[in-house]
Amino acid sequence: MIQGIPLEHFLIVSTIMFFIGVCGFIIRRNLITMLMAIELILNSVNINFVVFNRYLYPDQLQGQFFSLFVVGIAAAEASVAIALIINIYRNMKNIEVENVNEMKY
Amino acid sequence: MNVLMFYLFSGIILIFSLLSITTRRILRAAVYLLFVLVATSGLYFMLKYQFMAAVQLTLYAGGIVVLIIFSILLTHHITHRFKHPNLTKLLMGIGATTVGIGLVITTILSHSFKAGTAPELPVDMTVIGNQLLSTGKNGYILPFELISILLLAAMIAAIVIAKKENNKNSEI
Amino acid sequence: MTGYTYTIFIILIPLVMFLVTGLLGMKWKPIVSGILGTIGMGIAWTLSLITAGSYFFGTHGAEGFQAIIPFEIKWLQFTETLIIKMGILLDPISVMMLVVVTTISFMVHIYSLGYMKGEGGFARFYSFLSLFTFAMLGLVIATNIFQMYIFWELVGVSSFLLIGFYYQKPSAVAAAKKAFIVTRFADLGFLIGILILSFVTGTFDFAKLTEPGTTIFASAASMSFMGISAMTWAMTLMFIGGAGKSAMFPLHIWLPDAMEGPTPVSALIHAATMVVAGVFLVARMFPVIHFQAPATQEIIAYVGGFTSLFAAVIAITQYDIKRILAFSTLSQLGYMMLSLGVSGYGGEEGLGYMASMFHLFTHAMFKALLFLGAGSIIHAVHSNLMQDMGGLRKYLPITHITFLIACLAISGIPPFAGFFSKDEILVAALEHNKLLFAVEYIVAGLTAFYMFRLYFGVFWGKDQHYHHTPHESPMTMAIPLMFLAFMSIFSGFLPFHNLITSDKMGFETHTDLMVAIPSVLIGVLGIAMAWILYKKESVVPAKMAKSWGILYTATYNKFYFDEIYLFVTRKIIFNYISRPIAWFDRHIIDAFMVGIGLVTEKVSYQIKGMQSGQLQHYAFAFVAGTLAIALSMIYLLM
Numbered sequence: 001m002i003q004g005i006p007l008e009h010f011l012i013v014s015t016i017m018f019f020i021g022v023c024g025f026i027i028r029r030n031l032i033t034m035l036m037a038i039e040l041i042l043n044s045v046n047i048n049f050v051v052f053n054r055y056l057y058p059d060q061l062q063g064q065f066f067s068l069f070v071v072g073i074a075a076a077e078a079s080v081a082i083a084l085i086i087n088i089y090r091n092m093k094n095i096e097v098e099n100v101n102e103m104k105y
Numbered sequence: 106m107n108v109l110m111f112y113l114f115s116g117i118i119l120i121f122s123l124l125s126i127t128t129r130r131i132l133r134a135a136v137y138l139l140f141v142l143v144a145t146s147g148l149y150f151m152l153k154y155q156f157m158a159a160v161q162l163t164l165y166a167g168g169i170v171v172l173i174i175f176s177i178l179l180t181h182h183i184t185h186r187f188k189h190p191n192l193t194k195l196l197m198g199i200g201a202t203t204v205g206i207g208l209v210i211t212t213i214l215s216h217s218f219k220a221g222t223a224p225e226l227p228v229d230m231t232v233i234g235n236q237l238l239s240t241g242k243n244g245y246i247l248p249f250e251l252i253s254i255l256l257l258a259a260m261i262a263a264i265v266i267a268k269k270e271n272n273k274n275s276e277i
Numbered sequence: 278m279t280g281y282t283y284t285i286f287i288i289l290i291p292l293v294m295f296l297v298t299g300l301l302g303m304k305w306k307p308i309v310s311g312i313l314g315t316i317g318m319g320i321a322w323t324l325s326l327i328t329a330g331s332y333f334f335g336t337h338g339a340e341g342f343q344a345i346i347p348f349e350i351k352w353l354q355f356t357e358t359l360i361i362k363m364g365i366l367l368d369p370i371s372v373m374m375l376v377v378v379t380t381i382s383f384m385v386h387i388y389s390l391g392y393m394k395g396e397g398g399f400a401r402f403y404s405f406l407s408l409f410t411f412a413m414l415g416l417v418i419a420t421n422i423f424q425m426y427i428f429w430e431l432v433g434v435s436s437f438l439l440i441g442f443y444y445q446k447p448s449a450v451a452a453a454k455k456a457f458i459v460t461r462f463a464d465l466g467f468l469i470g471i472l473i474l475s476f477v478t479g480t481f482d483f484a485k486l487t488e489p490g491t492t493i494f495a496s497a498a499s500m501s502f503m504g505i506s507a508m509t510w511a512m513t514l515m516f517i518g519g520a521g522k523s524a525m526f527p528l529h530i531w532l533p534d535a536m537e538g539p540t541p542v543s544a545l546i547h548a549a550t551m552v553v554a555g556v557f558l559v560a561r562m563f564p565v566i567h568f569q570a571p572a573t574q575e576i577i578a579y580v581g582g583f584t585s586l587f588a589a590v591i592a593i594t595q596y597d598i599k600r601i602l603a604f605s606t607l608s609q610l611g612y613m614m615l616s617l618g619v620s621g622y623g624g625e626e627g628l629g630y631m632a633s634m635f636h637l638f639t640h641a642m643f644k645a646l647l648f649l650g651a652g653s654i655i656h657a658v659h660s661n662l663m664q665d666m667g668g669l670r671k672y673l674p675i676t677h678i679t680f681l682i683a684c685l686a687i688s689g690i691p692p693f694a695g696f697f698s699k700d701e702i703l704v705a706a707l708e709h710n711k712l713l714f715a716v717e718y719i720v721a722g723l724t725a726f727y728m729f730r731l732y733f734g735v736f737w738g739k740d741q742h743y744h745h746t747p748h749e750s751p752m753t754m755a756i757p758l759m760f761l762a763f764m765s766i767f768s769g770f771l772p773f774h775n776l777i778t779s780d781k782m783g784f785e786t787h788t789d790l791m792v793a794i795p796s797v798l799i800g801v802l803g804i805a806m807a808w809i810l811y812k813k814e815s816v817v818p819a820k821m822a823k824s825w826g827i828l829y830t831a832t833y834n835k836f837y838f839d840e841i842y843l844f845v846t847r848k849i850i851f852n853y854i855s856r857p858i859a860w861f862d863r864h865i866i867d868a869f870m871v872g873i874g875l876v877t878e879k880v881s882y883q884i885k886g887m888q889s890g891q892l893q894h895y896a897f898a899f900v901a902g903t904l905a906i907a908l909s910m911i912y913l914l915m
Contacts, residue, residue, distance in 0.1 A: 004108045007218050010148075013115045015209045017122050017141075019202040024126030026198035026897050027190045032131060032177055034892075036138045039169060040122050043145055046161075054152045059223035061236055064157050065245050068237075071164050072252040076259035078169045082176045083263035089180045090269075101890025197897045205904050212911065 010051040017044035031085045031095040035078065042074045110151060117144040129187045135174050142166040153225075156233055281347035284328055284365050287375060288418065290321045291382075291411035295404050302400025308390075310400035314407050315386040318379065321410070325379040332372045333776050342776070344368035344484055349420055358479060364420035366483060369777040370560055370634055374417035377641045380764075381549040382410045384757035388649050389541045391753035392656060402442060402539070409435035413550050417557060421481035422471050425558070429467070429522070432554060433460050436546050440538040452534035459531040463521020467558075470514030474565075477507055487564045505572070512570035516559060516577055523555025523610050526584040530838055532607060536599040540652030543599060548606050548648050549641035556613045556637055563630060563779060567622045578618025582713040585611025587836075589723035593730070594833040596663045598651050601731050602644070605687065608720060609640050615717065616702040619709035620779065627779030629709070632701030635773040639694035642768050643686040646761035650680040653754055654735060657747035663731070667738035672747040675755045677736050679762040684732045686765040688725035688800045694769035696797070703792050721796055725803030733811035 017040055024037030046067040053063025089095050118141050125137035142165045149158035226232065240246050294317040298310040332342070349364030386406060393402055412431035419425035434457075441453030475481055519525075524532035535547050546552070559566065559577060566574050588607035595601045613633045620629025653676040658666055670677040686693035689700070699721065706714040749755070774784055831837065 005111050007220070008213055009111070009115070011213045012210055013118060015213065016119055016206060019205045019209075020119075020122045020126060022205065022896075022900055023198040023202040026201065026893050026900070027194050028126060028187075029190060030131060030187060032173060032180070033126065033134055036134060036173060037126055039138060039165070039173075040125070040141065043142060043165070047145060047148060050149060050152055050154055050157060054154070056218060056221045057223070058221050058225040060243065061226065061228065061233070062243075064154055064228070064233075065237070065248075067157055068160060069248055069252055071160055072256060075164060075169060076255050078172055079263040080259050080266070082172055083267035085176055086179060086267045095180055097892050100892065194893060194897075197893075201897060201900045201904065205900065208904060208907060208911070 007051065007055045010047065014044040014047040014051070017047070029096050029098060031081075031088065031097055031100075034097065035081050035085070038081075039074065039078070042070055046070055107151065110147070114144045114147045114151070117141070118148075129189075131177050131181055131187070132174070135170060135177060138173070139166055139170045142170065154228055156228065156230065280331070281328060281345060281365075281367055283324060284367065284375075284418070285348050287321045287324045287328070287379065288365070288411065288414050290317045291407045291414065293317070295407035295411055298400055298407060299404035302404055305400065307399035310403045311386075311390050311393075314403040315383070315390065317407070318383045318386045318410065321414075322379040322383040325375040328367070329372050329376045332367060333369075342369045346420055346484070352424075361423050361481070362421055363424055365418045366420040367418070370557065371417050373634060373638060373777055374557060375414065377553075377638055378410065378413050378417060378550050381545055381641055381645045382406070382413075384645065384649070384761060385541045385545040388544075388652070388754050388757040389539075391751040392541055392652055393539065396539075398442065402439075405435055405438045405442070406542075406545070409439060409546060409551070413554070416554060419483075421483060422474070422486075423481045425561070426464075426467065426471055429518070429554065430464065432551050433457060433464065433522075436460075436535070436551055439542040439546060440535045442539055442542065443537070446537070449537040452531075452537040456531040456535045459528055460521045463528050464518050466514040466516075466521075467518020470511045470516075470518065473507060473511035473514065477511065483561060486562070489564070506570070508565070508569040509572050512562065512566045512573040513576060515562060516555075516566075516573055516580075519555030519558040520580065521555070522558075523552050523614065524607055525555065525580050525610065525614060526587055527838070529584065529588065529607050530842055533600050533603045536597070536603050540599065540648060540655060543603070544645045544648030544652065547603065548644040552606060552610060553613070553637050553641065556610060556617065556633065559614065559617050560630065560634060563617065563620070564622060567620070567779075574618050576618075578615050578710065578713060581611045581614025581616070581618055582716045583611070584608070585615065585720045586716050586723075587611075589720045589727065591836070592727040593723065594829060597661045598654065598663055598666075598731060598735065599648075599661055601727060602647050602651055605647075605724065605728065606644055608724060609636070609644065609687070612699070612702055612717065612720070613637055613640070615713055616705055619706050619713065621709075622779050625784055627784075628701060629705035630779040631774055631777055632698060632705050634777045635771075636695075636698035636702055638771070638773070639686070639698045639765070639768050642761055642764040643683040643693075643695060646679060646683040646758065646765055647687070649754070649758055649761065650676050650683060653750045653758065654680075656750055656754070663734045666735045668736070668740040669747060670736040673736075673749050675749060675758060679758040680732065680736070682762045682765050684728045686769075687728055688804060689721055689796055690725075690800055690804075691793075691797060692766070692769065694765050694767070696793075697769035698773075700793050700796060703796055707792060718796065718799060722799040722803045725800040726807050729804045729807030730811050733807055737812050 021037045021040035021044065024040065025034050028034050028037065049063040049067045049070070051063075053061065057063070085095055088100060092099055121137040121140040121144070125134045125141065128134050128137065142161065146158040146161035146166065149155075149161055236243050237245050237249055294314050298314055302310040332345075345367040347365055347367065349362055351360055352363040353361040355361075386403075389402065389406070393399055396402070409432065412428050412435050415428035416425055416432055419428060437453050437457040440456050441449050443449045444453075471481075474486075478486060480486065517528075521528045532547060532552065536543050538547070566577070585608045588604040588611065592601050592604035592608065595604065613636050616629045616633035616636065618629070620627055620633065622630075653673065654666065654669065655661060657669070657673055657676075660666070682693065686695040689696045691697075703714065703717055703721075706717050750758075778784060834840075
């Protein structure tokens with residue numbers, strides 16, 4: 001526990017970060033920036049896990065491990081996403097998300 | 106001091122995450138993301154989770170950001186600037202964001218968290234390693250193995266997806 | 278008493294032969310499968326003889342022949358009490374059946390080497406034969422009624438496969454289906470009977486069911502349904518299953534048609550082994566039937582008696598030699614059933630039981646001989662019909678002699694085997710039921726008459742104009758004929774009354790001259806009539822047929838039973854039950870399901886325009902939806 005900083009402040013920071021990520025995901029046109037927005041979302045979740053762990057259950061490590069696994073999943077997700085993006089780029093010569101609507105119906 | 110550091114890191118996180126989704130140059134966006142991730146790892150250090158912070162630095166700030174920058178370089182001209190986002194999407198995004206932030210923050214503030222009173226567990230590498238590979242209570246061997254399989258699958262998938270299909274015509 | 282563990286090989290060898298010839302037979306020359314199957318069967322036969330030898334003539338205590346279980350495993354365990362076991366039960370009747378099945382099967386294996394030579398699917402034929410033998414052996418050595426039921430069905434399947442062996446022929450396919458459906462229908466009764474029986478007694482094991490003085494039926498006394506006790510229901514339903522397999526009236530319709538199969542198959546399955554499974558079942562359950570369900574025993578006696586008379590009458594008018602033999606099989610099976618039906622339990626009282634098993638044994642020998650002989654004739658003449666035959670004694674000397682022996686045996690002329698067993702049955706019937714005794718006398722005469730009608734019609738009479746001169750069969754076919762002829766002559770002298778009895782204790786029998794002499798006389802009378810009518814080509818039979826008019830036509834058409842069944846199923850059941858059900862299924866249930874699909878399709882067609890394909894719209898919808906749900910949860914529900 002850190003002297004003088006209430007738990008809520010961490011949570012507020014992570015919440016804002018989360019919704020900035022959501023906002024970025026919705027408004028950006030570029031697939032790579034959308035990917036970055038997703039990284040922001042995951043990161044904010046990680047902060048939540050770690051903070052809850054430290055403040056509420058300091059004698060255990062669940063939160064930290066979950067963050068670790070989230071990081072692992074983020075890495076996997078990023079690698080696959082970038083492979084997809086490269087493939088899309090190769091086929092369409094750009095990576096604007098508006099153009100990727102082949103699967104409409 | 107701690108308090109100051111916290112607000113510094115929080116400021117960095119908020120400002121640069123906002124910047125990274127609003128800048129019109131993609132490479133800058135990546136660099137701003139890097140700042141956000143580094144500041145997050147600073148938060149972890151403050152919370153005395155050194156291992157987590159190190160992972161954050163190496164994997165996130167190191168690995169993933171580098172990966173993103175590579176892909177940017179593969180797919181963009183450096184000087185490329187984005188068009189402005191269209192208005193409907195902007196409104197949709199900002200609307201959802203404000204509602205969401207308001208909702209979550211009010212909920213957080215209305216809830217009183219009970220701080221844990223148990224003595225802090227020293228988080229050294231031995232404890233982490235033991236718990237990560239233990240099968241008993243507080244053991245995480247199963248998710249650990251699952252993650253390793255997932256990573257392997259992701260690696261193979263990434264290779265298969267990104268691979269150039271040279272002999273497309275000869276097969277047909 | 279564990280010296281019988283080798284009996285497991287009697288079962289396993291045919292199974293292995295089935296798998297080997299069935300899986301690999303395509304790759305070999307056909308004859309390899311045949312020789313392999315025959316050798317395997319020979320080994321099984323030898324083992325059976327050894328078993329029988331050591332069981333019957335080895336040492337046994339004063340208690341008589343006790344049942345031995347050399348091998349038993351738990352096959353399926355559902356609960357603590359519901360256990361299905363697989364094992365080998367050796368007692369007098371199962372050991373006797375082992376001998377019968379392996380002997381006939383071995384003979385048929387040898388015979389088929391010659392008979393089936395050059396036929397397509399030779400390897401398939403042998404693998405099916407092995408499958409059948411395996412199933413039949415599994416049936417006879419079953420330790421419990423459920424094992425018996427499993428092999429019972431397996432026997433039905435292999436019978437189906439073998440009847441439909443010439444699957445290009447529509448009539449063979451129809452016959453196979455008919456046999457399978459009729460027996461399967463009867464097996465439904467068998468299964469229900471098993472369920473009732475095991476519900477009442479809590480066991481499947483024959484050992485517990487047939488134990489003298491057992492108390493497991495105590496709970497049955499209070500149970501009844503529609504005024505008839507539970508045990509009578511169970512036993513009657515089981516008898517229906519047995520009647521289906523043994524082609525008892527009115528479930529006999531499949532057996533004549535089953536003659537579409539290759540002749541060796543008819544000899545093995547539809548004369549000697551499978552069709553006696555029903556008799557075997559009744560014999561196996563005999564103590565239960567006799568003590569717990571006397572009403573069922575009455576039914577068995579009358580069904581047996583009626584079937585024997587009915588089939589014998591039909592046999593007189595038929596022209597297809599295999600069908601004559603099929604009806605004669607029906608008739609003889611009726612004898613065996615009747616004999617069980619009039620039998621008592623223990624000692625002299627159990628004469629009927631012993632006579633039934635005795636007749637089963639001798640009948641297997643001479644009926645297999647008759648069928649194999651018929652196969653030999655068909656092989657030479659390439660026809661099944663008596664009109665195409667005549668004067669064959671010059672061309673087929675071995676077949677002629679052996680066939681004559683078999684005819685004498687089935688007609689009950691001493692000293693051939695049939696005389697002894699039939700005599701015992703008549704004695705048993707005389708002691709218990711005068712009416713059935715009279716019926717059996719008539720049937721004995723009819724049997725002699727139609728068998729010798731067949732004999733004279735085929736081997737004597739005028740030479741037909743054969744396309745090529747008929748020739749004697751090869752040695753592979755002649756040897757089984759000679760062996761079975763030997764058995765038909767001498768198996769009557771086997772001391773069955775010491776070996777196979779209802780209470781496992783031997784007793785002394787005596788030939789009752791008051792019964793034996795008339796029975797021989799009536800047999801001779803039948804033969805004499807056949808001699809007069811059929812030895813020379815004459816117009817008398819045709820005239821007689823004409824004078825009997827409608828009765829003759831009805832008999833010739835098997836009393837129109839096939840037509841009645843067809844009418845009932847096709848006109849009544851199909852029209853008034855199946856059609857409405859099919860209509861209901863198609864128009865109500867299916868329509869409901871199809872309607873769900875159609876509605877979904879229509880609706881989705883209407884709303885698919887809402888999809889933009891834009892990932893970010895979806896993401897927004899997702900986030901907004903989540904927020905909306907969260908808002909409503911927080912502010913509306915709390």
